[in-house]
Each structure stands twice: as C-alpha cells, then as structure tokens.
Amino acid sequence: MSILIDTNTKVITQGITGEAGSFHTRACKEYGTKIVGGVTPGKGGTAFEDIPIFNTVKEAARKTGANASMIFVPAPFAADAILEAAFAGIKVIICITEGIPVLDMIRVKEKLKQIELESGKVWLIGPNCPGLITPDECKIGIMPGSIHRRVSALRTKGQVGVVSRSGTLTYEAVWQLTQLGIGQTTVVGIGGDPILGSGFTEIVELFEKDPETEMVLLIGEIGGSQEEEAAKYFKEHMTKPLISFIAGKTAPEGKRMGHAGAIIEGGSKETAQNKVTFLKSMGVHIAPSPTEIGVTVQKVLKSR
Amino acid sequence: MKLEEFQAKELLARYHITVPPNGGTMTQVEELSNALRKCGSAPWVIKAQVQTGGRGKAGGILLVKTSAQAKEAVQSLLGKKLVTAQTGAEGILVRRVLVEKTVEIKRELYTSIAIDRKKGRPLLIAIAKGGVEVEELAQSSPESIVKIEIDPFTGLEAYEARSLLFALGLYSTDSKINQDRIQFFKNCVTAFLNLDASLLEINPLAVTTEDQLIALDAKIILDDNGLFRHPDLKIAEAGGTVLEQQAKRAGISYIALKGNIGCLVNGAGLAMATMDLIKQCGGDPANFLDVGGGANLAQVTKAFKIILSDKNVKTILVNIFGGIMKCDLVAEGIIAAVKEVNLNVPLVVRLEGNRSEEGLRLLSHSRLNITSIKDLKEAAQKAVELASGVPAPTYS
Numbered sequence: 001m002s003i004l005i006d007t008n009t010k011v012i013t014q015g016i017t018g019e020a021g022s023f024h025t026r027a028c029k030e031y032g033t034k035i036v037g038g039v040t041p042g043k044g045g046t047a048f049e050d051i052p053i054f055n056t057v058k059e060a061a062r063k064t065g066a067n068a069s070m071i072f073v074p075a076p077f078a079a080d081a082i083l084e085a086a087f088a089g090i091k092v093i094i095c096i097t098e099g100i101p102v103l104d105m106i107r108v109k110e111k112l113k114q115i116e117l118e119s120g121k122v123w124l125i126g127p128n129c130p131g132l133i134t135p136d137e138c139k140i141g142i143m144p145g146s147i148h149r150r151v152s153a154l155r156t157k158g159q160v161g162v163v164s165r166s167g168t169l170t171y172e173a174v175w176q177l178t179q180l181g182i183g184q185t186t187v188v189g190i191g192g193d194p195i196l197g198s199g200f201t202e203i204v205e206l207f208e209k210d211p212e213t214e215m216v217l218l219i220g221e222i223g224g225s226q227e228e229e230a231a232k233y234f235k236e237h238m239t240k241p242l243i244s245f246i247a248g249k250t251a252p253e254g255k256r257m258g259h260a261g262a263i264i265e266g267g268s269k270e271t272a273q274n275k276v277t278f279l280k281s282m283g284v285h286i287a288p289s290p291t292e293i294g295v296t297v298q299k300v301l302k303s304r
Numbered sequence: 305m306k307l308e309e310f311q312a313k314e315l316l317a318r319y320h321i322t323v324p325p326n327g328g329t330m331t332q333v334e335e336l337s338n339a340l341r342k343c344g345s346a347p348w349v350i351k352a353q354v355q356t357g358g359r360g361k362a363g364g365i366l367l368v369k370t371s372a373q374a375k376e377a378v379q380s381l382l383g384k385k386l387v388t389a390q391t392g393a394e395g396i397l398v399r400r401v402l403v404e405k406t407v408e409i410k411r412e413l414y415t416s417i418a419i420d421r422k423k424g425r426p427l428l429i430a431i432a433k434g435g436v437e438v439e440e441l442a443q444s445s446p447e448s449i450v451k452i453e454i455d456p457f458t459g460l461e462a463y464e465a466r467s468l469l470f471a472l473g474l475y476s477t478d479s480k481i482n483q484d485r486i487q488f489f490k491n492c493v494t495a496f497l498n499l500d501a502s503l504l505e506i507n508p509l510a511v512t513t514e515d516q517l518i519a520l521d522a523k524i525i526l527d528d529n530g531l532f533r534h535p536d537l538k539i540a541e542a543g544g545t546v547l548e549q550q551a552k553r554a555g556i557s558y559i560a561l562k563g564n565i566g567c568l569v570n571g572a573g574l575a576m577a578t579m580d581l582i583k584q585c586g587g588d589p590a591n592f593l594d595v596g597g598g599a600n601l602a603q604v605t606k607a608f609k610i611i612l613s614d615k616n617v618k619t620i621l622v623n624i625f626g627g628i629m630k631c632d633l634v635a636e637g638i639i640a641a642v643k644e645v646n647l648n649v650p651l652v653v654r655l656e657g658n659r660s661e662e663g664l665r666l667l668s669h670s671r672l673n674i675t676s677i678k679d680l681k682e683a684a685q686k687a688v689e690l691a692s693g694v695p696a697p698t699y700s
Binding site: 101104166167172219221224229251255256258288289 | 419421422424425426456457497500502527529530532533557559561569570571572573574575576577578579580581582583584589592594625626627628656657658679680681
C-alpha cells in the first residue's frame with residue numbers, strides 16, 4: 001500500500017506543451033506513471049509524443065478516465081488551472097508551479113471547500129512543490145525517480161513515509177534512506193508556500209492509516225506552525241513513530257529564505273530551535289543534523 | 305516587498321484612507337521650503353524613511369515649529385545612522401525624510417490586516433490603544449485584541465465594521481461619523497485585497513479633533529508573487545541590500561549573513577540545512593544562496609560574483625544535489641565560472657545524485673583550487689577548516 005497514488009493512478013498534465021510540462025511529463029512516463037493525457041487550451045486534438053491533448057480538463061477526464069492531474073501552468077494562471085481540475089472531478093491535484101499569489105491560493109482553498117461539500121475530499125498537493133512519488137508505482141512531479149527505493153532491505157517491513165516542505169533537501173534525505181536500504185512507501189513534497197493545499201498533519205494522518213508505512217519522516221523548516229500541529233496530532237493520535245529534521249537554525253529573523261513560507265516573523269516563535277524543542281516535548285525523534293537524517297530513522301527502526 | 309512609509313501612505317490615499325497632509329519626501333535639504341509650502345502651516349513633523357520599528361524612540365521623528373527648526377531637523381537626519389531596538393548597533397542609514405503637517409488628535413488606536421496562515425484567510429486585528437506591541441499584548445491580554453476573519457471574495461461587510469466600532473469605542477451618536485468610520489475600515493480591507501498585500505498596518509490609527517479616522521503611520525508589505533498584477537505600482541524595491549536586489553533580478557535567492565563561508569546551494573531547504581551544518585561544524589555561513597533549479601553556467605557565475613562581493617568570504621562551499629540536473633554539467637559550469645570570476649579563495653564542492661561521480665572527476669582533473677568531496681559532512685568540515693586555518697579533527 002501507499003498513500004494518494006499507486007499503479008491505478010491515471011494522470012493528465014495541465015500545461016503539457018510548456019517547457020517544464022513536456023520535460024517532466026516524459027520523465028514521469030519513463031518512470032512508469034500512467035500518463036493518459038494533457039491539457040493545453042487551443043491545442044486540443046493534437047498530441048504530445050503519443051499522449052492526446054485536450055482543450056479542457058473536463059474533456060480530458062471524461063475521455064481518459066484520469067483521476068489525478070499534474071499542473072505546470074505559469075503562476076498567473078495556475079490558480080485557475082487548479083479550480084478547473086477540481087470542478088472537473090479530479091481528486092488528486094499536484095501543483096508544481098512556483099510564484100502563485102497568496103490571495104489566489106486563499107481563494108482557491110475557499111472554493112475547494114465548496115466542491116468538497118458536494119462531492120468529497122480533493123487532495124491538492126502544493127503549490128511550489130516537487131510533487132509526490134510512490135516508488136516503483138507512480139511518480140507525479142519533478143523529483144529524480146532513481147534515488148528512491150520501495151522495499152526495505154532490513155526486513156520485509158520497515159518502509160517509511162516521507163513528507164517535506166522542501167525539494168532538494170528531501171532528495172538528500174531520501175537518498176540517505178535508500179543508501180541505508182530503507183524503503184519508502186510514498187514521498188510527498190507539500191511545498192514551500194505559506195498557504196498550501198495539504199498540510200503536514202493531513203499527510204501524516206494518511207501515513208498513520210496506511211498499513212505498509214511503519215514510521216513517518218517529516219522534514220520541516222522555519223516559519224508557520226505546521227510542524228507543531230503535526231507533532232500535536234502525533235502525540236494525541238499516532239501509533240507509529242515520527243522522526244523529524246527542521247532546517248533553518250541559522251536563519252535570521254524577518255528574512256524570506258527562498259521559500260515564500262520560510263520566514264521567521266518578528267517576535268514570533270517560528271524559529272527552528274523552538275520547533276525542535278516543541279517536537280521533542282511531544283515525543284518526536286529529532287535528526288540532529290542534515291547528514292544524520294537517514295541514520296536517525298535507522299536507529300528508530302532497529303529499536304522496534 | 306516592504307514599502308517605505310511614504311509609499312504606503314500614497315497607496316492608502318488612493319483607496320480614500322485619510323493620511324496627514326504632506327509636502328512629500330526629500331533626499332536633500334534644498335527641497336525643504338517647497339515641501340513646507342505644500343504642507344501648510346506649522347507645526348510640522350520630519351520623519352526618517354527607514355524600514356525599522358522604534359524610529360520615534362531612536363530620534364528618527366522630529367517635531368518642528370519653525371522653518372529654521374525644520375531645516376536643522378532635516379540636516380541632522382539625512383545621512384545619519386539611526387540605531388533602533390531592531391537595527392542592532394550598526395544602525396540604518398537615513399537617505400530620505402518625509403515632511404508632514406501635524407494633526408491634532410483625540411486618541412490613538414491600532415489596526416492591521418495580515419494573512420493568518422493557520423486559518424488560510426486574511427485577518428483584521430484592531431486594538432483600542434495605539435502605539436502598542438501587538439505580540440506582547442497577544443500574550444498579556446489577548447481579550448483586548450479584536451479580530452475579524454476576512455472573506456477573500458467579498459471583503460469587509462458593514463455589520464462586521466460596525467461591530468468593530470462598538471468593540472473599539474468608536475461608535476458615535478452621529479450617523480454620518482459612523483458611516484465614515486465604517487467606510488474607513490472597508491477601504492483598508494479593499495486596499496489589502498486589491499494590492500495583493502501580505503501586511504497592511506496602521507499604527508497609530510488616530511481620531512482627529514474633527515472626529516475623523518486618520519493613518520498617522522503606515523506599513524505595507526506586498527506579496528512579491530502578486531506584483532505582476534500591478535504594473536502601475538512603479539515602486540522601487542526599498543528592502544534588502546544592493547547585493548540582495550542584484551541576486552533577485554538574476555533569479556537567485558541571496559541573503560547576506562555575518563560569517564566567512566560563502567554557500568552556493570540548489571534548493572532553499574538544502575541551502576538552509578547546509579548553513580546549519582556549517583555552524584554545527586564550528587564555522588559561520590556568510591550567506592544563504594539558492595541558485596535555483598536550473599543552475600546553469602550563467603546562474604553559477606552570477607552566484608559566485610555575488611558571494612565574492614562580500615569581502616568577509618574566506619572560502620566557498622558548493623552543495624549541489626543533482627536530481628534532474630546532471631552533476632557533470634554542473635561541474636562544467638563551476639569550472640567555467642571559477643575561471644571567469646578569477647576565484648581567489650579556496651572552493652569546496654560537494655556533488656551528489658545524478659552523475660555525481662563524473663562531476664567530481666571533472667573537478668579533480670581541473671587543476672583549479674577546488675576540493676571535491678562526495679560526503680556532505682566531510683565537505684562542510686573541510687570548508688570550516690579552510691576558512692579558519694585550523695585543521696579539522698580527523699574524520700573517521
């Protein structure tokens with residue numbers, strides 16, 4: 001098992017004819033993802049390699065049976081693309097696009113709530129994220145597939161679910177796990193923006209319910225209070241161990257550290273140190289440095 | 305993007321939010337007499353345009369009653385380094401002052417609108433007292449803070465604004481005054497939503513002796529991602545250092561810090577983690593730098609140039625995790641960039657991921673002053689050793 005995506009996931013790419021959209025659609029397909037179509041308004045009826053292109057998501061979904069969408073549409077139009085997918089009935093939407101205005105995302109989330117009232121939960125991952133991957137089954141996003149590993153060498157079980165606000169730092173952590181022979185059920189990059197489709201807690205909750213996932217690795221950073229909320233959920237509801245690394249111990253206050261969401265706001269408690277102290281108090285295992293993420297997971301696995 | 309006070313007030317005025325009469329800003333004292341004429345009769349207030357809190361206490365806001373006093377005040381402020389509670393000992397240089405006419409007021413309050421990340425909505429906050437530290441008050445007496453969640457589609461409703469007036473003791477017996485005050489708060493919310501702001505703060509918000517609400521001071525931060533919608537806002541970037549602005553134009557996230565180890569990393573999270581690791585190894589990072597996903601030759605060259613502009617830098621640590629990006633191509637970019645910028649400090653390069661072996665081989669055959677290392681911790685230790693001149697402990 002895994003979360004959100006598996007071999008049955010049928011994916012369309014919104015913005016398939018753009019540079020990033022076409023490059024990563026090809027890479028996902030080569031990895032084994034079932035890419036069933038693409039959407040670029042005005043190019044309906046044509047094809048990208050042998051993938052059919054449609055004018056609207058609705059048409060693409062109806063004709064291909066797609067149940068997930070990967071969005072590469074440029075920032076000014078990305079919020080609209082998310083809503084188009086959601087109104088067409090797509091339930092897993094991954095928005096890779098970086099630079100979407102915060103108020104656009106706030107409005108998108110309000111509208112998603114309305115859709116969910118009528119037709120059930122929509123899983124929006126991102127924006128400004130690397131996507132997600134269930135190794136050996138389905139990759140939707142821009143991460144390198146080859147660094148992942150599905151099944152642990154340690155024993156038949158021992159797979160870890162990974163959730164992160166970062167891109168390359170996630171690759172670093174996943175690669176450490178893979179080199180130690182630790183498999184991953186699903187790796188989810190939720191994105192670096194202040195307003196996100198899905199937060200840490202929601203994804204951690206899915207991992208808690210997934211029978212194959214034995215423990216969860218959460219890679220957080222300065223800014224916001226998502227890490228703390230996930231830790232509270234862990235303390236109150238979780239049976240599986242939670243391991244975490246928090247980046248940004250050396251980050252100065254008031255400066256945006258690359259990610260729009262990575263800013264310690266004046267006088268607030270969103271520093272890495274405060275997060276680590278709080279997570280420890282909730283019983284979360286903490287990786288002391290970015291080079292010790294893999295071994296910290298390994299230690300917890302072995303102690304079980 | 306953080307705006308200066310005068311820019312924020314210009315925008316508020318566009319949304320019919322009352323601000324004090326002003327004579328504009330100046331960078332030299334020669335422009336003063338013109339500005340005073342525009343303002344109207346004395347007394348005036350001369351305000352340093354710097355992005356820091358605690359300006360008043362640090363002597364950055366001066367009240368003057370004659371044009372001679374005004375001249376003296378402007379001369380004393382321009383070119384001065386203002387040291388406030390927030391700037392640290394080095395202070396902040398005053399390049400521009402704003403001249404305003406003083407306004408007679410009855411009372412001061414506070415209001416702001418910001419994004420509540422937890423609720424995923426804008427939140428309006430108001431306090432019946434002005435000049436307060438909101439964060440402190442949130443701790444000591446949270447009940448004194450009035451909060452209204454804003455609907456992102458419709459803005460502030462009249463009934464919400466009315467409840468605000470009652471809570472703040474602003475509800476009057478005069479219905480015309482109430483109408484104006486309701487409109488004032490509605491305009492603030494409209495400005496916030498229309499401008500794609502991430503913060504709009506009026507502190508103090510005042511009631512004049514004529515019973516009018518007025519923004520005595522204002523702070524606006526605009527969402528950088530929303531700027532494309534506002535081509536009319538020809539506002540010069542006021543925040544950040546010259547280098548930070550240069551980097552931004554090149555698509556690089558760069559933040560100067562105080563250490564001596566320059567960092568060049570792909571990805572913001574990994575960049576932060578690299579800085580943390582340098583600190584853990586006993587060193588001090590000179591900067592945060594995310595070169596972006598592409599990391600092509602032009603980007604890497606620009607990044608090196610930016611890092612080397614900081615004269616404190618004694619060594620540079622490059623940390624690239626090649627995902628889609630191929631490490632051998634990155635290595636070629638690094639070699640070309642090192643030659644182009646004439647690198648004169650030691651360089652430690654850590655490459656991992658896609659084709660990292662090939663990349664490392666290229667670097668070690670380059671005959672340049674480059675130490676290439678595959679292990680991240682070892683690379684950080686080496687950089688710390690090179691920057692401090694003290695050999696790192698033996699690596700086991």
